[in-house]
Amino acid sequence: MAKMRQNATPYRRGPYTSKGKQERVKGRRMAGQTVREIAKAEGLSKNTVSRICSQEEIDQLMSGYRSVIVEEMVPLALKSLRWHLKKKDRQATIETLYGSKALSQYHEIEVTSSGERDYASAKVDFFGKYGRWPTDEEAKEFDKTIPRKALVKQLPAEIG
Amino acid sequence: MIAPSQYAADERRADEEYTLQLIRRGTKDEKGYWIPGVLWWLWNCTFTFDNHWMAKGLKGPHRTFPRLPYLACFFSRLLADMKEKSESVPQKTSVVFVPKSREMMASWSVVGYCTWLCQLVPSTRVLIQAQKADKAAELVRGTEPPGYARTLYEQQDDWLKERFPLAVPITDLPSDKLVWRNESAIQAVPKGADQVRQFHPTIMVFDEAAHLEQFEASSGAAFGVAKQLICVSSAAPGWFADVCSEG
Numbered sequence: 001m002a003k004m005r006q007n008a009t010p011y012r013r014g015p016y017t018s019k020g021k022q023e024r025v026k027g028r029r030m031a032g033q034t035v036r037e038i039a040k041a042e043g044l045s046k047n048t049v050s051r052i053c054s055q056e057e058i059d060q061l062m063s064g065y066r067s068v069i070v071e072e073m074v075p076l077a078l079k080s081l082r083w084h085l086k087k088k089d090r091q092a093t094i095e096t097l098y099g100s101k102a103l104s105q106y107h108e109i110e111v112t113s114s115g116e117r118d119y120a121s122a123k124v125d126f127f128g129k130y131g132r133w134p135t136d137e138e139a140k141e142f143d144k145t146i147p148r149k150a151l152v153k154q155l156p157a158e159i160g
Numbered sequence: 161m162i163a164p165s166q167y168a169a170d171e172r173r174a175d176e177e178y179t180l181q182l183i184r185r186g187t188k189d190e191k192g193y194w195i196p197g198v199l200w201w202l203w204n205c206t207f208t209f210d211n212h213w214m215a216k217g218l219k220g221p222h223r224t225f226p227r228l229p230y231l232a233c234f235f236s237r238l239l240a241d242m243k244e245k246s247e248s249v250p251q252k253t254s255v256v257f258v259p260k261s262r263e264m265m266a267s268w269s270v271v272g273y274c275t276w277l278c279q280l281v282p283s284t285r286v287l288i289q290a291q292k293a294d295k296a297a298e299l300v301r302g303t304e305p306p307g308y309a310r311t312l313y314e315q316q317d318d319w320l321k322e323r324f325p326l327a328v329p330i331t332d333l334p335s336d337k338l339v340w341r342n343e344s345a346i347q348a349v350p351k352g353a354d355q356v357r358q359f360h361p362t363i364m365v366f367d368e369a370a371h372l373e374q375f376e377a378s379s380g381a382a383f384g385v386a387k388q389l390i391c392v393s394s395a396a397p398g399w400f401a402d403v404c405s406e407g
Binding site: 121 | 162166167168169170171173174175176177178179182204205206207224315316317319
């Protein structure tokens with residue numbers, strides 16, 4: 001057996017396994033089954049399973065699935081969502097608002113920020129006071145009048 | 161349209177900028193006296209580590225920096241002295257001798273000053289010398305318990321650590337070194353003038369200077385090179401005591 005393997009030519013052709021069986025093998029692989037398990041379940045050799053499961057083939061399959069999702073399923077999903085929103089479905093309404101970021105859960109709000117300021121808080125406070133949106137310069141000037149709080153550390157109460 | 165999350169993020173950013181201003185410049189206290197930025201930072205933005213917390217009946221090892229009455233004056237002197245000397249004669253070194261007794265927080269204060277400066281001013285190099293290498297390392301990163309500078313850095317809130325990041329994760333640093341991404345660093349060295357001659361520090365700190373072998377030679381090696389020499393020690397006869405007596 002060892003000698004046969006030594007003399008065997010490298011794999012150059014595609015598998016003879018039927019398309020249907022190939023799809024099942026890939027499906028099992030994506031579901032997390034091992035090569036050995038798939039080979040036993042489908043009655044194939046481990047080498048055959050490995051060849052079928054080569055990354056390039058899976059990528060092509062995934063790309064095919066993606067185009068089905070985008071071209072066929074998304075338009076159907078949008079139609080369905082529109083129907084549910086017209087029916088004033090509460091869940092659909094809230095999920096749409098979350099998805100569009102018009103609503104945020106408290107824990108989603110970033111408590112640490114980085115980068116330059118956009119003076120959003122000053123603009124909103126200005127609007128609240130004067131009833132109109134400020135220019136960028138007005139927002140920066142108005143920002144100087146807003147009292148800010150220092151971020152100080154506190155020992156936890158149990159440490160005291 | 162401005163989303164609530166955008167408002168909150170900008171408000172948070174504004175509070176951080178305000179806090180950084182206090183850390184840099186300090187503020188007035190209720191009596192109108194200036195609290196230097198370094199002291200404001202030590203009081204409000206980080207904690208110290210007390211090795212004897214169990215014996216003292218405390219619930220944990222971390223404590224806020226004590227509100228001792230002389231600290232504002234001490235830090236003001238350190239800052240003003242360094243500024244004056246570096247402006248009047250660029251190569252002149254400011255020298256500060258700090259005679260102390262135990263529980264005065266002198267070492268913590270000096271290490272706090274150095275850590276604060278390293279974070280705010282890029283390329284600040286601090287050299288700390290003590291009699292033994294492991295004692296000097298205790299003031300920097302240390303092992304267990306953590307060193308002074310390491311404690312002050314790590315006990316800051318995450319946003320401050322992001323503003324003043326270290327060059328590498330702290331666990332990858334040796335016990336005698338703390339290095340920031342802005343190229344500031346605190347390095348610990350043991351006794352000996354040759355240890356000092358290898359470096360060109362911005363600030364040279366001598367811990368327990370009166371008990372340090374070759375203290376006079378080491379300070380001579382640093383004088384004229386460093387912008388500031390800070391010599392902290394408990395009482396002992398010798399050159400340190402002579403200088404303090406001359407006043």
